[in-house]
Amino acid sequence: MTALTKYDRLEATGLWRATPQDQRREVVVSIGNATLVIKDLTDKAITHWSLAAVERSTTGNAPATFHPDGDPGETLDLAADEADMIDAIDQLRRAVAKARPRPGRLRWLGAALSVSAVVAGVTLWLPGALTQHALDVVPTVIRAQIGEDLLRRIQRVTGQPCRSAGAAPGLKTLALRTNTENLVILRSGLSDSLSLPGGKILLHRGLVEGFEEPDVAAGYILAETLRIQTHDPLETLLSQAGMRASISLLTTGNLPSTTLDAHAERILQAPRPPVDDVALLAAFASAEIRSSPYAYARDITGEETLPLIEADPMRNADPKPLLRDADWLRLQAICGS
Known part of the structure; x- marks a missing residue:
């Protein structure tokens, strides 16, 4: 995914903090290639947020508060006068949402899989089969x-x-x-x-x-x-996490935070x-x-x-x-x- 052309040079100022305990600091925000770039006032990058995982915790434009999906403690506040940037982020978030599978469709796949299991037998429900099915249908x-x-x-x-x-x-x-x-x-x-x-x-x-x-x-x-x-890194994750992780991915399009936490710790220590x-x-x-x-x-x-x-x-x-x-x-x- 790339940023929309009309937002290539768009910048705004805002207030960012890494954790609730930190003091908010003034930053410059711009839209890059698939990321929201947050820089300090010397133009040094502080962090990059994936546009595919930016969430908004407020509505309207006074102010708009954004955070990475799964980490509401790290926040970015944009004032109402930064309406162009707020609209740009919201528009890109909507574009990402449209690209994702609709939850109803994923739930339908889960239901269809259940029916198939009754017809074809319990073999289809084995962890390996579930993992392979998830790998086949999960989009990029x-x-x-x-x-x-x-x-x-x-x-x-x-x-x-x-x-x-x-x-x-x-x-x-x-x-x-x-x-x-x-x-x-x-x-x-x-x-x-x-x-x-x-x-x-x-x-x-x-x-x-x-x-x-x-x-x-x-x-x-x-x-x-x-x-x-x-x-396949996703296959490794699902195989190690067990059948519940594959079912969660098939029915909701997400993996539990505990599964991701455990896998992140595991892969840093595991030999390649x-x-x-x-x-x-x-x-x-x-x-x-x-x-x-x-x-x-x-x-x-x-x-x-x-x-x-x-x-x-x-x-x-x-x-x-x-x-x-x-x-x-x-x-x-x-x-x-």
Whole structure:
């Protein structure tokens, strides 16, 4: 989802607070690509809210209070004289609501599934079948919202994602070269990389700060994209959460907060599933990126990653530089000090 063209340059001032205990502070609000961007008065981004998960707790225009779905303690107040921004947010929220499955339709699917179970037998009700059915019918916008909900919970451990205007071009180029739509770099709490429902890929800051070449970070991104193909993050969530989570998703379009809380804690601690070396080498070849730097980053001796070193598809080639030096240096500084 992208912001409507007529709102691309729209900005407003408002009052924001992270928790009910914090003092409200004056901020600048703008509409970005699928997000509501909240910046301080020095134009430094404080936080990004997904437009797919913005809720309004007041009516009318005097003032309008918004908060992320599931977190009413973090609020943004817009005064009545910021009517253009209030109308823009409300219009985008309505557009998102229309894109979501109608609750009645989801309830109908749940009822239809019950009837099918009577006809076809109890086998259809097995957890695996329910999970697969949920994966088949849940639309992209709901997957993305679940990913945003998980990221918001993960940020309780990792802190806010790293962002800087200077690093944006390098981050965008890295995403394009690895055929990834949404990259997020986190300060702490993550061992290396992680993927969430909706295609969002998280990287620990050390993957850009701790290496001289961007090929290492690119390698971890390519590995995560392959994991998404073989280990769907939403399937992992539903399988681990149990049959009730699949039923809740099918009948309401949402997952319980307790389910999301538990999964966010679990995936930060769980080891990442292995990736097939042959498939990974093919991904490196397709992206024209060297696999050796990634292999040595995983194992400095190279013993455990020898196939990725010996069969590096770019060993005898002269690949196009992944990033310009200036963009790479700025990306390395994305988290600041």
